[in-house]
Amino acid sequence: MELGLGVRNLDGHAVVDVKGEIDVYTAPKLREKLIELVSEGSYNVVVNLEAVDFLDSTGLGVLVGALKRVKAHDGTLSLVCTQDKILKIFKITGLTKVFPIHDSVEEATKQSG
Amino acid sequence: MVNVELQIPARSPYVGVVRLALSSLARTAGMDEEALDDLKIAVSEACANAVLAGEEAGSDEAITVHWIEDGERLMVDIADPSGSPPDPDAAELDTGGFSSRLVMSRALLETLVDSCEIESVPTGGIRTRLVVNRPAG
Numbered sequence: 256m257e258l259g260l261g262v263r264n265l266d267g268h269a270v271v272d273v274k275g276e277i278d279v280y281t282a283p284k285l286r287e288k289l290i291e292l293v294s295e296g297s298y299n300v301v302v303n304l305e306a307v308d309f310l311d312s313t314g315l316g317v318l319v320g321a322l323k324r325v326k327a328h329d330g331t332l333s334l335v336c337t338q339d340k341i342l343k344i345f346k347i348t349g350l351t352k353v354f355p356i357h358d359s360v361e362e363a364t365k366q367s368g
Numbered sequence: 369m370v371n372v373e374l375q376i377p378a379r380s381p382y383v384g385v386v387r388l389a390l391s392s393l394a395r396t397a398g399m400d401e402e403a404l405d406d407l408k409i410a411v412s413e414a415c416a417n418a419v420l421a422g423e424e425a426g427s428d429e430a431i432t433v434h435w436i437e438d439g440e441r442l443m444v445d446i447a448d449p450s451g452s453p454p455d456p457d458a459a460e461l462d463t464g465g466f467s468s469r470l471v472m473s474r475a476l477l478e479t480l481v482d483s484c485e486i487e488s489v490p491t492g493g494i495r496t497r498l499v500v501n502r503p504a505g
Contacts, residue, residue: 276387279416280380309387311412312476313420316469323466340405347479348472 257281259306260288266364269297274306277314285314289321298330301363305335310344322354331355333363370397370437375430376415378422378450383415386433390444397437399500406480407500411444413473414496418448421493425450429493441482442500449493453486 258281259274269292277285292300302318304310322332333355336342345351357363374389376382387408394404411433418431429449436443454474462468467475477484483499 276384278380278387278412279383279419309408309412311409311416312469312473313416315472319466340402344409344476348467348475350467350472353466 258284260284262288262292265301265360268299268301268364270301270303270360270364272303272306276309277307277317278309278311279313282313282317286317286320289317290324293321293324293328293330298325298328300325300330300332301335301357301360302332303335303360303363304341305337307336307338307341310341312348315344315348315350318354319350333357333366335360335363370435372435374433374435376433378419378428378431380416380419382431383412383419386415387412389433390435393435393437394442397442399442403500407442407444407498410477410480410484410498411446413477414446414448414498417470417473417496418446418451421448421450421452439502441502444498446496446498447489447493448496451494451496453488453494 257275258277261272263270271288273285275281289300300321325332335357337358342356345354345356355366357366372393374386376386390408390411391404394407415431415433422429427450432447434445477496481498482501485497487495489495
């Protein structure tokens, strides 16, 4: 089980394209990548979850941790997700009120930061 | 009645193995994909909590996942030798005002299956019992 992580820059945002399953095994890899981006000075981050098949509370914990880091620099962290099974996880845990969730990367980069 | 028991090392790479086995068992049992997605998350949560509790306790005792299927329901018991029952007095929010991971995990466990019971085991640790009722007929 591998987690694919790609980073690109778009309209002043660091876009992290995540592919695969985010669970207790793979979440630390995502955490490392997000910490690395913030420590390099990327404070407006978009995490694209469109190619994510599975997400649990360990992945949510990593996203919340990253949100706190960017906010400490007055930055933003938004998500891209249209899959019902992933959106459901954010709804159940109340995180739809915490993260801006967009339908596309383009929309996310236009509406944040 | 179908009984399948799976024992995994209390280490994070094996939680994905449980999901694979669960998918296969659920499809064999005729479970629909949406119910399977929900059950996969709930079982993963219980296993992740067990792995993290084991890491914290410095224990390498195995985690046991027991699938029990009868005509009326599917039951998955996760025996976590290092876990503790949820503390009702624990802080719901962390220092930043966000829900802690364990609170989010509990919300998922309680919402995604028909019943979730977490009990202390006399020999140590906890047992999480997840139940999915099967549609009549």
